[in-house]
Amino acid sequence: xxxxxxxxxxxxxxxxxxxxxxxxxxxxxxxxxxxxxxxxxxxxxxxxxxxxxxxxxxxxxxxxxxxxxxxxxxxxxxxxxxxxxxxxxxxxxxxxxxxxxxxxxxxxxxxxxxxxxxxxxxxxxxxxxxxxxxxxxxxxxxxxxxxxxxxxxxxxxxxxxxxxxxxxxxxxxxxxxxxxxxxxxxxxxxxxxxxxxxxxxxxxxxxxxxxxxxxxxxxxxxxxxxxxxxxxxxxxxxxxxxxxxxxxxxxxxxxxxxxxxxxxxxxxxxxxxxxxxxxxxxxxxxxxxxxxxxxxxxxxxxxxxxxxxxxxxxxxxxxxxxxxxxxxxxxxxxxxxxxxxxxxxxxxxxxxxxxxxxxxxx
Amino acid sequence: xxxxxxxxxxxxxxxxxxxxxxxxxxxxxxxxxxxxxxxxxxxxxxxxxxxxxxxxxxxxxxxxxxxxxxxxxxxxxxxxxxxxxxxxxxxxxxxxxxxxxxxxxxxxxxxxxxxxxxxxxxxxxxxxxxxxxxxxxxxxxxxxxxxxxxxxxxxxxxxxxxxxxxxxxxxxxxxxxxxxxxxxxxxxxxxxxxxxxxxxxxxxxxxxxxxxxxxxxxxxxxxxxxxxxxxxxxxxxxxxxxxxxxxxxxxxxxxxxxxxxxxxxxxxxxxxxxxxxxxxxxxxxxxxxx
Numbered sequence: 001x002x003x004x005x006x007x008x009x010x011x012x013x014x015x016x017x018x019x020x021x022x023x024x025x026x027x028x029x030x031x032x033x034x035x036x037x038x039x040x041x042x043x044x045x046x047x048x049x050x051x052x053x054x055x056x057x058x059x060x061x062x063x064x065x066x067x068x069x070x071x072x073x074x075x076x077x078x079x080x081x082x083x084x085x086x087x088x089x090x091x092x093x094x095x096x097x098x099x100x101x102x103x104x105x106x107x108x109x110x111x112x113x114x115x116x117x118x119x120x121x122x123x124x125x126x127x128x129x130x131x132x133x134x135x136x137x138x139x140x141x142x143x144x145x146x147x148x149x150x151x152x153x154x155x156x157x158x159x160x161x162x163x164x165x166x167x168x169x170x171x172x173x174x175x176x177x178x179x180x181x182x183x184x185x186x187x188x189x190x191x192x193x194x195x196x197x198x199x200x201x202x203x204x205x206x207x208x209x210x211x212x213x214x215x216x217x218x219x220x221x222x223x224x225x226x227x228x229x230x231x232x233x234x235x236x237x238x239x240x241x242x243x244x245x246x247x248x249x250x251x252x253x254x255x256x257x258x259x260x261x262x263x264x265x266x267x268x269x270x271x272x273x274x275x276x277x278x279x280x281x282x283x284x285x286x287x288x289x290x291x292x293x294x295x296x297x298x299x300x301x302x303x304x305x306x307x308x309x310x311x312x313x314x315x316x317x318x319x320x321x322x323x324x325x326x327x328x329x330x331x332x333x334x335x336x337x338x339x340x341x342x343x344x345x346x347x348x349x350x351x352x353x354x355x356x357x358x359x360x361x362x
Numbered sequence: 363x364x365x366x367x368x369x370x371x372x373x374x375x376x377x378x379x380x381x382x383x384x385x386x387x388x389x390x391x392x393x394x395x396x397x398x399x400x401x402x403x404x405x406x407x408x409x410x411x412x413x414x415x416x417x418x419x420x421x422x423x424x425x426x427x428x429x430x431x432x433x434x435x436x437x438x439x440x441x442x443x444x445x446x447x448x449x450x451x452x453x454x455x456x457x458x459x460x461x462x463x464x465x466x467x468x469x470x471x472x473x474x475x476x477x478x479x480x481x482x483x484x485x486x487x488x489x490x491x492x493x494x495x496x497x498x499x500x501x502x503x504x505x506x507x508x509x510x511x512x513x514x515x516x517x518x519x520x521x522x523x524x525x526x527x528x529x530x531x532x533x534x535x536x537x538x539x540x541x542x543x544x545x546x547x548x549x550x551x552x553x554x555x556x557x558x559x560x561x562x563x564x565x566x567x568x569x570x571x572x573x574x575x576x577x578x579x580x581x582x583x584x585x586x587x588x589x590x591x592x593x594x595x596x597x598x599x600x601x602x603x604x605x606x607x608x609x610x611x612x613x614x615x616x617x618x619x620x621x622x623x624x625x626x627x628x629x630x631x632x633x634x635x636x637x638x639x640x641x642x643x644x645x646x647x648x649x650x651x652x
Contacts, residue, residue, distance in 0.1 A: 100553035
């Protein structure tokens with residue numbers, strides 16, 4: 001019942017502006033795939049083209065075995081969830097969920113049973129006679145989801161579904177959606193700019209930037225083996241440090257860190273270091289060749305986690321994140337030993353401006 | 363220090379009360395001005411019409427409404443108003459939808475053009491109609507050859523009334539369409555609704571109060587129209603005479619009693635429409651607040 005989604009060389013121009021360019025990826029049947037990117041990266045446009053709400057300038061779209069590039073919205077049988085819910089304001093919850101069944105002329109009894117079932121699923125049975133403006137944001141989005149699922153769509157397309165909700169509700173709803181997906185197994189494509197959301201919900205991530213795909217991979221691959229400096233900076237936070245490549249190591253100040261990727265010796269490079277890959281020990285001595293000394297400039301405690309801003313010998317700042325209880329003997333102004341466990345290096349020329357965007361230094 | 367502070371605060375309070383009192387007086391004066399304005403410009407003439415209509419006694423009502431030319435005049439006004447409302451409603455919704463939902467070259471110009479009937483004198487509209495359809499006009503021969511009388515007949519009267527009333531519906535529906543946006547329509551389409559189903563089930567219910575408001579306004583306008591109709595009708599008694607034209611003729615012929623009765627009836631209809639508009643407006647704001 002659930003189908004895969006495939007797009008090939010999808011391109012969309014609005015006048016002179018190329019919103020989407022040569023996007024190709026496959027979302028496997030039954031999985032959740034996230035389109036992740038900053039606003040304006042073209043991810044919503046891709047989703048709208050798959051739904052049939054926009055016509056691609058070039059490229060092809062498959063839903064299941066059939067090519068659907070030129071079919072109408074109605075023929076595609078997709079469920080679409082909008083960021084601002086788009087509930088029919090003049091209809092009750094019950095009538096909203098019923099809508100897709102009524103226009104498809106399902107028999108009355110079947111309709112009723114299906115709406116009951118879905119309201120049960122989204123836990124909104126008692127709210128069936130309410131109008132959308134009598135519901136909270138989270139409830140509205142659940143109605144929108146029930147409405148989208150009611151006609152048994154082949155695929156579910158979610159356009160920033162939690163974008164308009166506050167942090168707490170967003171978290172709850174995310175978990176709830178995860179469970180729902182496990183239960184239903186409908187192929188889903190989720191557009192989001194929230195990396196946590198993408199990492200938590202999706203089996204696969206498609207990272208987009210300026211209308212193009214930067215990288216496609218599992219959450220693990222995207223996080224640990226980012227293909228481009230943009231992905232390294234956008235997904236998860238990273239310190240960006242200036243230095244040189246020497247002998248398979250990244251050297252900055254007195255630091256030498258082995259790097260995963262291959263870069264020629266001597267080139268100007270930028271190291272991307274996750275804050276949790278930075279170790280801090282009290283006392284400025286000891287450690288191996290990778291150890292350097294740094295001064296503690298700022299400590300921010302976020303509950304169990306602490307964020308420490310350190311100044312390295314060569315003047316660069318680096319942020320470390322570590323459990324608060326490991327910090328008990330470290331204070332402001334102390335000189336500490338810093339160990340960088342892992343770093344990814346990119347050519348300085350490839351990183352360019354992005355460094356500012358990616359850096360976690362506050 | 364603290365005492366000085368308290369005194370200063372007391373002073374502030376007095377000043378505040380004075381300010382409030384002044385504001386209240388000002389407000390009272392403004393309200394009085396409004397009431398006076400309404401009384402002089404609206405209620406006094408209306409009262410005058412009632413007084414004049416009923417001065418000869420109640421009998422005049424029966425006398426007037428049994429006259430065949432009066433009955434015909436009211437019937438004609440009703441027919442013109444009904445056709446006008448039907449056309450402006452359909453046309454108004456379509457034009458508003460195109461202006462809001464479509465992007466095309468010349469949209470701003472078309473949008474400005476919608477207000478033209480508001481700016482033009484109705485007499486000019488009537489004259490233009492005569493120029494187009496009257497003897498020697500561009501379209502005269504086409505219709506004359508087919509035996510269809512346009513000028514000095516119902517078609518031209520309906521035509522000018524439609525022209526004059528059409529902006530109301532457009533201007534009432536447009537902002538509502540603008541405000542509701544396209545998301546609900548997009549949602550309906552993804553749920554399998556056809557273009558027609560989307561319009562009937564989603565768009566129309568969303569614009570209904572704006573549309574009703576526009577309908578009431580165009581109906582009022584159509585019933586009250588005289589200038590343009592006067593020019594194109596040819597004033598043929600019992601044939602092209604609407605209620606407003608009847609009043610016009612009756613005054614000329616010094617049949618003031620029946621003129622006032624007809625005027626009073628038209629005023630009554632206007633008040634009813636006004637009440638309907640008010641009801642619609644309340645309904646709309648109440649729904650917006652809910």
